Amino acid sequence: MNDRDPAPRRTRRPTMVDVARSAGVSIKTVSRVANGVSTVDPELAERVGAAMRELGFRRNSVAASLRSGRSTATIGLVILDLANPFYSTIAAAAARVAQRFDTQLFTASSGWDARRESEIVADLCQRRVDGLIIVPTGEDQSYLRAEIDQGTPAVFVDRPPTGLGGDSVLIDNRGGARTAVRRLLAEGHSRIGIVTDSLNAWTMRERRIGAHEELEAAGLADRALFVEAPFDAPDVAGEAVARMLDAASPPTAVLCGNNRILSGAVGEVVRRGARVRLTGFDDFEFAHLLPYPVTVVGYDTPSLGRFAAELLFRRIREPETPFSSTTIATYLADRGIAAADPP
């Protein structure tokens, strides 16, 4: 065996014509064998099979789908950043469903760039994917109208589309925020800080709205401190929390808009040895190792990807179904070291 050098590249892959010639049959017989059609003489089938094996024939499924007019058996997933575990979990769940449908998954990251998002979509449509799963960024998905009308359906995950209707699978951000605040209120906290990431993101707006709703219902909205800590510098979140705690009348409890903010808050609180009740969004793998007791708003991330993919395949089969919107429930969980003994 030659392990040191790549084999010289063959001029081209063998086609059905090559196989037919080699087996002494017509190309149509080769096609039938390749597609497992049963009405082929066993002896011929065997001869064709032998020729295929000898030549290393691999049916060109690109050509097959072109001629047959059947689907390409591919779907596209457009997310914000594949390296982010949240999105990659969605991707993995969607891929699982796709596999059940013998479909391959294109994955592409828009990187929070709306133009890049529409470029990716255009490219995938040119490749005639059967459908798209999109985590939309930016404030306008109306460019999708044309693609959807042309028969490439889209399903939206984590954020609803803007500028057009469509199926979506979302987290119950408002409800989650309300439950978290309700817990804090039940524990007797009346001065509560809310730290969010940039409110440009729909998700953050929803979480903030939910928190505000619950505080307002308790008549405590004007005692609350709302702070926006856009994630740019390494520890904006920690600094935001620091400022809160240094205020004239500091909050006794803080709700963090995502896990990055919660981590920053934990760091700051542990550093200064403060006793502040911490809660936050996102339940992550190492949350139970946080060196401070926290309560997190969690949700089943794989469900987002799974439902989205299932919704997409349903729409591919039944294009006329009315749009639907699925909401994934949230739960409250105690995490962090000494979770059993909160302050």
Add this chain to the structure above:
Amino acid sequence: MNDRDPAPRRTRRPTMVDVARSAGVSIKTVSRVANGVSTVDPELAERVGAAMRELGFRRNSVAASLRSGRSTATIGLVILDLANPFYSTIAAAAARVAQRFDTQLFTASSGWDARRESEIVADLCQRRVDGLIIVPTGEDQSYLRAEIDQGTPAVFVDRPPTGLGGDSVLIDNRGGARTAVRRLLAEGHSRIGIVTDSLNAWTMRERRIGAHEELEAAGLADRALFVEAPFDAPDVAGEAVARMLDAASPPTAVLCGNNRILSGAVGEVVRRGARVRLTGFDDFEFAHLLPYPVTVVGYDTPSLGRFAAELLFRRIREPETPFSSTTIATYLADRGIAAADPP
């Protein structure tokens, strides 16, 4: 705007023939416009462009690549589990490179199933991907020989291929383990425990070999404790560490084969309030939040994906290049709360 119901699906997407008819030109002129050929009369080009926009024409790149014989501008990535941040980071880095080459990325997970891996590869080859990036599972990749000979190159990441040669990008697992052990020796530890995941994985074997080499060089190999803690139950790692610490002559330092084992070890050590020096493989996002000082062997995961993709595109362009193997260096870093004050 109708937001409540999906638009009725058009019968089919318009083709160049439709555009040509609509613009009153030949199909070839449409083709030229679609491909940005400059030798087209500006007035005609404009007429064609208008027709394209009006009909919502999207060039079918599948058909284009079939006829032209040019590549499909797709590559396939076969990893073990897309939901695992390690692999999704590789995927994201590879996708970035692919984007530079105007190539779309198929991502598929083999789930540690060797048969599934070869099925995915076969499917991707049928789709005529330009090349493959593979994290191999199982003990035999010789099935790839045929595909590579037929002109679908493959590059291996994180684990070398077995049964055939090929380009690979690997972590310096042995070297990393040696550095970690050397650090422990320098700190005066002479009885060291090594806890690995299942040794079926090449990566774990390498790490164990590296640790053994360094211990042997110091003449301390027979004083070391090697334990295999295959990841099945929730806390095998914690239990393995517990047994070590309960032994007659317990180790004063432990090297963990991956971050899951390290987390389990930290949990166990914190629980019993023991003072054991902990080190382990993998530097992860929340490592600095571990409630116990540890030293980790880290490496730049994105480099794995980036180098692999670059290697693949080079091989696609220059198939005859001799195989190469790239090794990614490791580093040692102090992590965990109170990292400045190790026991």
Add this chain to the structure above:
DNA sequence: TTGAAAGCGCTAACAC
């Protein structure tokens, strides 16, 4: 500069 014809690899429709 433009277009007609052929054909990429395969399958549908119809012979035989």
Add this chain to the structure above:
DNA sequence: GTGTTAGCGCTTTCAA
């Protein structure tokens, strides 16, 4: 049961 023909949507070739 098997083969022939045409054609999927596009690009190549070559003639006008």
